[in-house]
Amino acid sequence: MSPRRSNPRTRSTLVDIAAGLLADEGPDALSARRIAAEAGSSTMAVYTNFGGMSGLVRQMVYEGFARMEAYFSHVLHTDDPVADMTLFGRAYRHNALTNPHLYAVMFGGASLAGFSLTAEDRQYGRFTLSTIVECATRCVTAGRFRVGDAELVAHQLWTAIHGLVTLELGEYLIDPWNADVVFEAQLTGLMVGLGDTVESATRSVTSSLGRFKEEVEDVRPLIPAQDDPEDG
Structure with missing residues (x-):
């Protein structure tokens, strides 16, 4: 048997390849052999890194949420919690647009191949909601949101942003009401609906847009992964 050579591809790369195949071609395309061929490695890479196909599919979900949490972790806590909250919304949307194949798998938009x-x-995915709950609490404490259940607020915001992003990825929005226009209006409307004034909400949404590039867009939240030691 010839010596095995090291493969520089990481677990994250294998996950991206698998998620792309699943989204583009369906569950029938998801096999260790196909993934290995796309990665330029042997099928052993899948088993060495994930223990098999079920482990790989689970890792797609985990990594999708880990990348989203990495974006969230770069949102600074400021004295304007509503701007922070709207920046979380921008981070959520950015993660979906940057990782559309993983996003589909995370929320069941793509069949998980059995x-x-x-x-x-x-529960791993729900953990990311705790960040929004904490920010919602700060918005209430600051008098920007009306007094209420912070967890309910977080759920309302999640479902609203998720709905818009899903329509955007599906290319259902029609000009001139494209995703950017609708999203900016949605952010302001959501903050006002939760108790903020139009003037304050507008100011905070504008502020978060100015912060977006530095705190979110330029982040490269790749999850540390081991190089595959068993490739041929």
Whole structure:
């Protein structure tokens, strides 16, 4: 048997390839052999890194949320919690547009090739909601949002932004009401609906747009991964 050579591709690369195949061609395309061929490696890479196909599919979900959490972690806490909140919304949308294949897998928009998410898997995704709950609490404390359940507020914001992003990825929005126009109006409307004034909400939304590039857009949240030691 010839010596195995090291493969510089990482677990994240394998995950991206698998998610792309799943989204573009469906679950029938998702096999260790096909993924290995796309990655230029042997099928052993899948088993070495993930323990098999079920582990790889689970890792797609985990990595999708990990990348989103990495964007969230770069949003600064400022004395304008509503601007912080709208920047989380921008980070959520940016993650979806940057990683559309993973986004589809994270929320069940793509068939998981016979693999079902467990309650533990979903809890991994729900963990990211805690960041929004904390920010919602700060908005209430600052008197910007009306007093209420911060977890309910976080759920309202998540479902609203998720709905817009899903329509955007599906290319259902029609000019002149394109995604950018609708998104900016949505951010202001959501903040006002939660108790902020139009003037304050508009100012905060504008502020978050100015912060977006430095705090979110320029971030490269690649998850550390080991090089595959078993490729041929």
